[in-house]
Structures are given as C-alpha cells and as structure tokens.
Amino acid sequence: MDGTGFLQREHFGELIRILAGRGYRVIGPQLRDGAIVYDDLSEVAQLPSGVIMDVQPARVHATVTQLPRYFSWANGPQALKPLLFRPVETLWQACRDDKGRLEFSAADEQEARPLAVIGVRACDLAALELQDRHFLQGEYSDPHYARRREGLLLVAVNCTHPDATCFCASTGDGPQARTGFDLVLDELDTGFIIGAGSKRGTALMEDLSLLPVREDQLAKAAVSHQAAREAQTRALPPGDLYDALAARREHPHWQAVAERCLSCGNCTSVCPTCFCSHEREQPRLDGSGSVHLREWDSCFSEGHSYITGLVIRAEPRHRYRQWLTHKLGAWHRQYGRSGCVGCGRCIAWCPVGIDLCEETAAVLGGGHD
Ligand code: SF4
Ligand code: SF4
Numbered sequence: 001m002d003g004t005g006f007l008q009r010e011h012f013g014e015l016i017r018i019l020a021g022r023g024y025r026v027i028g029p030q031l032r033d034g035a036i037v038y039d040d041l042s043e044v045a046q047l048p049s050g051v052i053m054d055v056q057p058a059r060v061h062a063t064v065t066q067l068p069r070y071f072s073w074a075n076g077p078q079a080l081k082p083l084l085f086r087p088v089e090t091l092w093q094a095c096r097d098d099k100g101r102l103e104f105s106a107a108d109e110q111e112a113r114p115l116a117v118i119g120v121r122a123c124d125l126a127a128l129e130l131q132d133r134h135f136l137q138g139e140y141s142d143p144h145y146a147r148r149r150e151g152l153l154l155v156a157v158n159c160t161h162p163d164a165t166c167f168c169a170s171t172g173d174g175p176q177a178r179t180g181f182d183l184v185l186d187e188l189d190t191g192f193i194i195g196a197g198s199k200r201g202t203a204l205m206e207d208l209s210l211l212p213v214r215e216d217q218l219a220k221a222a223v224s225h226q227a228a229r230e231a232q233t234r235a236l237p238p239g240d241l242y243d244a245l246a247a248r249r250e251h252p253h254w255q256a257v258a259e260r261c262l263s264c265g266n267c268t269s270v271c272p273t274c275f276c277s278h279e280r281e282q283p284r285l286d287g288s289g290s291v292h293l294r295e296w297d298s299c300f301s302e303g304h305s306y307i308t309g310l311v312i313r314a315e316p317r318h319r320y321r322q323w324l325t326h327k328l329g330a331w332h333r334q335y336g337r338s339g340c341v342g343c344g345r346c347i348a349w350c351p352v353g354i355d356l357c358e359e360t361a362a363v364l365g366g367g368h369d
Helices: 013-021 122-136 143-150 199-207 215-230 242-246 252-258 266-270 316-335 356-364
Strands: 004-008 025-032 035-040 051-056 059-064 088-096 102-106 115-120 153-157 183-188 191-196 277-283 289-296
Touching: 013 025, 013 115, 013 199, 035 059, 122 143, 122 153, 122 316, 183 199, 183 215, 191 199, 191 215, 242 316, 242 356, 252 316, 252 356, 316 356
Parallel strands: 025 115, 115 153, 153 183
Antiparallel strands: 004 191, 025 035, 051 059, 088 102, 088 289, 183 191, 277 289
16 A cells, blocks of 8 residues: 555545535445345435445345444445446447338447445455456456446445355455555544555545554454454355265256245345346437347346257256356366455345355365365
8 A cells, every 4th residue: 555544534525525626426335124225425423324234145135233333234236336337228229210220329328427336245346356357357348337337436345244145255355455455444443544546546635634544443454354354254265166965966966045035136136246237228208219138147047048949057057056066166277266256245145145155065065076
C-alpha cells in the first residue's frame, strides 16, 4: 500500500462527497428487506449502521444494534457482479425502416458516470478478478463489461464479522483484502484506518481529513484480521478437484443432493464468479423491430444444456454435478484457479440449504487423490 491514515467516523461522509464531486456514481451497502444490498449512496445515513447478520444455510436474519459500525457484516446476495455483468442487457437491436428493410445497430446504452463502490469485500475482489479473466482476457473482450469496468473505483473493507457460511480463508481469498482495490478500510469503533492500493486511491486520501494512524489502532486491526480468519468453520479442500470429482461421477451423493435441489438457480445467480448467459430476441409487438437480449443463465436450468435436439443434463443430479465439477475442477484448467472464492452466498441463499462445502466433502468421502 502507498500509505495509511485515520478517518474519524464523523468524517466518513467526506469520502462519499468527494467521490460524487469527482463525477462518480457512488454505490454502497444498505439494509433493505432484511438483507444487505448495494445501491446508490448519497449520505452516510443510508449505510447499515449497527447491523449484524446471522447467516446460516437457507437463513438470513438482520439485527440492528447500537454497535457504532457500518460494516459489521460480511456480504449480501450481490455485490459487484450485476453492476458489470447485467442480469439482462440489450446487445443489439433491429429496426424496420419505412421501406420494410431491417437495420441492425449496436445497443447505444452509455454509462453516464463511472462507478465507485464502497464496502467491497476480499471475496468480491477475487471474484472480480475472475470475471475480468472471463470477460476481458480471453480471445474476445466483452465491450459491455469492459465499458463499465474501465472507470470502476473500489473501496474495500476488511471483514471483521464473517458469516457462518463464509470460508474465504480456506480458498485463500480473504477475509483481508490484499489487492485489486483503490482504497482499503479497517473499521474501528471510532473510525477507519485507510490505505491506498492505487494512484487514484492515494489522490483521494489527499483530500480526506486524515489523522496519523496510531500503533494501538494498527494492533486492533491486526487482532480483527486474525479473529475473522479463525471464526470461519467451513472449508473447501485446496487444489484442482477435477480428477477426484470426475472419478466419483456415479457417487450416490449426487442423487441425494438432487432429491433436495429445486433447480431454482439461486446459487448461480448469487455466485459472484458464475458467468453463464443465454441470448434471445424480444420482438416489438407492432412488428417494427426487435431487441437482442443477453440474460443470466444457470447450470440448473434445463435449457442451458440443450444441444441440437437433446438436453444433455436432463436430471438435477447431472446439473449439480456439472456445477460443482466445473467450479472446483475445470476452472483450474480454464482460468488457473478454482471458481469459488469462499463467499458462502450459494449456501445462504439456497432455499433448501444445500451446502457446497458439505456436499463436496460427502462426494469426496474420506479424502481425494
Ligand atoms: S460457489 Fe458459492 S461460495 Fe463459492 S464463490 Fe460461488 S457463491 Fe460463493
Ligand atoms: S442447489 Fe439450492 S439454490 Fe442451487 S438450484 Fe438447487 S435448490 Fe436452487
């Protein structure tokens, strides 16, 4: 990091105002309908002050306490993914001209302002790096994602209260943010230790009312880092699990999961690394043209495995097996690492509490080669 400073709690609003003043659309966490969501943020009062989350498989409960903290929770159902890879977006459109000919044009949606996101977690940064690899660094770059990604400014927060579903320590992605941010915060009761991770971050720090960081504040942050790591009770086995999972293709536990799985796709929707999509035409009712849409898709939808007259993953056990084997195995060959960053969202938001860590352990049994 390029340097640190201490921002007193009563000055936190400066960060929001400075970002907005520099032309950013500021996004930050807020409590809504009992969950943490990321949405437009214009003042500190919108932050989830004192909110503590109890997150278990298939259960999320928020309690508002007097704790003088804005970030004493781990994550909500979404963070960065829908901001860059939209759940639904127009890729191109066709219009009929007055002679009846079709004219095709690119979607002309322009982002009015670059995004600045406050409150991003280490797992979200790791997931963003994976989404970048998929959308930007392959043979083709996705221009829609690239346009939004270009100006993105990230203010990370180190986790102090991991959820019971979190296991980022075992995947090596958290709970402390180490790279990929512009600013990183350690929240203490009286304020924030702020560090810069980029030139933009350093420039922002110059405009904040910062005090020097004291040794006792650094010591408190270090204790929090260690406690957040030790609080995690779930874990995934390290390394490429492709061979171990493929060798257990016919393991009875795939069917045991399938008997509970609703094929709803919640797990893939909330997963910050999942990137599957389908495309479809949406015609205008008056016949004057159509828009070509890209929408999030899921391993769990039957149509996602349709190939020339055949659904190749017809049963839920095939779809769950595909998801897990791709995520924990084939990603290593495609992207050089696992597709799981340990955020635990798929466990929390699965309506029947299917647990990636437990199901993986059950399939692998006593161990793997
Ligand atoms: S597989 Fe589950 S725990 Fe892993 S990154 Fe996706 S949502 Fe998070
Ligand atoms: S594992 Fe859970 S969240 Fe995923 S499709 Fe099945 S029921 Fe839905």
